[in-house]
Amino acid sequence: MSVDRREFLGALAVPFLVPGSQTAPLYDLVVKGGHVIDPDQGLSAVRDVAVSGTRIARVAPDIPAPTARRTIGATGLIVTPGLIDVHVHVYDGVASVAAVADDTSLARGVTTVVDAGSAGATTFQGFRKYIIAPSRTRIYAALNISTVGLTMLNELEDLSLVDPKAAVAVVTAHRDSIVAIKVRLGSGLPHGQDLEVLRRARLASDESGVPLMLHIGGSSSPLDEILRVLRRGDMVTHTLREQPNGVIDAEGRVRDAFVAARERGVWMDVAHGSGNFSWATAERAAAQGWWPDTISSDLHARNTAGPVHDLATTLSKFLLLGLSLEEVVARASSGPAKVYRFPTGCGTLREGAEADVAAFRLSSEPFVFADSRKETRTGARGLVPEVTLRAGEPVGHL
Numbered sequence: 001m002s003v004d005r006r007e008f009l010g011a012l013a014v015p016f017l018v019p020g021s022q023t024a025p026l027y028d029l030v031v032k033g034g035h036v037i038d039p040d041q042g043l044s045a046v047r048d049v050a051v052s053g054t055r056i057a058r059v060a061p062d063i064p065a066p067t068a069r070r071t072i073g074a075t076g077l078i079v080t081p082g083l084i085d086v087h088v089h090v091y092d093g094v095a096s097v098a099a100v101a102d103d104t105s106l107a108r109g110v111t112t113v114v115d116a117g118s119a120g121a122t123t124f125q126g127f128r129k130y131i132i133a134p135s136r137t138r139i140y141a142a143l144n145i146s147t148v149g150l151t152m153l154n155e156l157e158d159l160s161l162v163d164p165k166a167a168v169a170v171v172t173a174h175r176d177s178i179v180a181i182k183v184r185l186g187s188g189l190p191h192g193q194d195l196e197v198l199r200r201a202r203l204a205s206d207e208s209g210v211p212l213m214l215h216i217g218g219s220s221s222p223l224d225e226i227l228r229v230l231r232r233g234d235m236v237t238h239t240l241r242e243q244p245n246g247v248i249d250a251e252g253r254v255r256d257a258f259v260a261a262r263e264r265g266v267w268m269d270v271a272h273g274s275g276n277f278s279w280a281t282a283e284r285a286a287a288q289g290w291w292p293d294t295i296s297s298d299l300h301a302r303n304t305a306g307p308v309h310d311l312a313t314t315l316s317k318f319l320l321l322g323l324s325l326e327e328v329v330a331r332a333s334s335g336p337a338k339v340y341r342f343p344t345g346c347g348t349l350r351e352g353a354e355a356d357v358a359a360f361r362l363s364s365e366p367f368v369f370a371d372s373r374k375e376t377r378t379g380a381r382g383l384v385p386e387v388t389l390r391a392g393e394p395v396g397h398l
């Protein structure tokens, strides 16, 4: 029997494919064999994650490697949606303390960040042009109620800089990037002016339709009075500061004002930072069943070498406090995605979402975790970032 020459050569070129099935691989990439934790879908199991172009194509128990152009082995790793950090400072070169988002967040498994007040009404244009636009990290902003933002750390000292009208105009012009109004009621305010600053921030929030992000700690008015101003959708950040400025009162109990605020729909955030996380506060809150809704780092140039390091380290501290892996991942993915108006598909591995994916090693060496006063606790587990994909593209050398 004679063999047609063309058929024979074709068979040599693709020996394993049945004629008619010579199509391109289905997927561009598959992350294979990891333990996928996607709280948005209630998923915690070994799964493969396939990516086509910039999107999640499929999450399934076994996606054969040959169906993808490229495979990233994730056996033994924890695979999550690209994490969301709702409190960082990344106006590098302009704000007083700032990190470079692509180095300190994206390279460490965090694909979406909210810059917490580095830019104000007069400095936001530059933030958009020189930071948001060229960064691979997906960056949003909580606009500082002070027009100058954090170009100085006493940004609220001069009340003429606290301008709700200017803030509303900038939010209105940049709704795709600004998700909140940030107000820092700390010790830098002129005495007795904190409620007036808060009133102006409230006005800007109400008129622009984005929620407030409230920094607490060191203001002159009682915390209970300040929290009363917050409404559904607003966020309190730095909740786990040492008393008297955090969630725990002088008697060691969770403050009623925090419970009442949460019942009204106010979100509770961590924002660890250099001075805003206390083991004593966190342990007392945990013992009373009080947990934050979102876990954020407050990462900036002066705490990347400790005590914060990165968001994964902050999450690991909550493993030590007693949350499960699923619970900590939720507080840095599906949780923040509920708080702010990010585009759909952020903080999830649902099919069709932008393919932001992170993989972590759950290391079982002893970890010494420091708080903001350098008090330490030793944990038996820590999340260590290994792989990040941003919109389907691997970050760094893989």
Ligand SMILES: [Zn+2]
Pocket (backbone or CB within 6 Å): 087, 088, 089, 116, 271, 273, 298
């Ligand atoms: Zn901060």
